[in-house]
Amino acid sequence: MTEEDLRPPRDRAPRPVHSESLRVPVWWWIALVAITAAAAALAAALGARWWMWLLIVVIPALMAWLFITVSREKIEVESDGQGGGTLYAGRARLPFDAISRTAVVPATAKQAAMGRQLDPEAFVVHRGYIPTMVIVVLDDPLDPTPYWLISTRDPEGLAAALPDNHYC
Structure with a gap:
């Protein structure tokens, strides 16, 4: 043992012993991407109007925001x-x-x-x-x-x- 080992620790600050984030499952993200891609392909095939394209962008963006917000815990x-x-x-x-x-x-x-x-x-x-x-x-x-x-x-x-x- 060295002299350093015998000295009391200088820093008794709490140290993390367990840490986890309660993130949403990866398959939720995969499903969001797949559904968005299918909706975009359908909209393109049907010649959708501008508001349909807006929905195809806004709804997945809101879902992604929800996933990120829920995953912060x-x-x-x-x-x-x-x-x-x-x-x-x-x-x-x-x-x-x-x-x-x-x-x-x-x-x-x-x-x-x-x-x-x-x-x-x-x-x-x-x-x-x-x-x-x-x-x-x-x-x-x-x-x-x-x-x-x-x-x-x-x-x-x-x-x-x-x-x-x-x-x-």
Whole structure:
């Protein structure tokens, strides 16, 4: 061991341990391009008027804007390596000390979790095109939110990034 290894770390700033963007599936983009190309080919074959060409440009542009807007949602976990950290879901943040326990919600249980069992005070980041979720149960007497329910493509990775002594 060198002298450098024995010194305490100078920078205890939180470091990202999990990060993902909840992007729309690639096949949505492929379908948008295919439908737009088919509409343009049909319009050209039929000798469409100017307003039809306008629709062929405007509607796919609006759909692309929608795809990009929906895909901006991020899920991130930062840890300071000392047991502290923060979970970010979109614009919301949750410190580790407010987390009671976490559990993976498999695709088979998603409908129940988002249906009649959903607490109206829960914080939800849901994307219908992502089949799995993680539930983060809170232990904060000052917060009326009972739990967070978060869509994620990597539920095991997200659950592992959260405090590991609180799993369901």
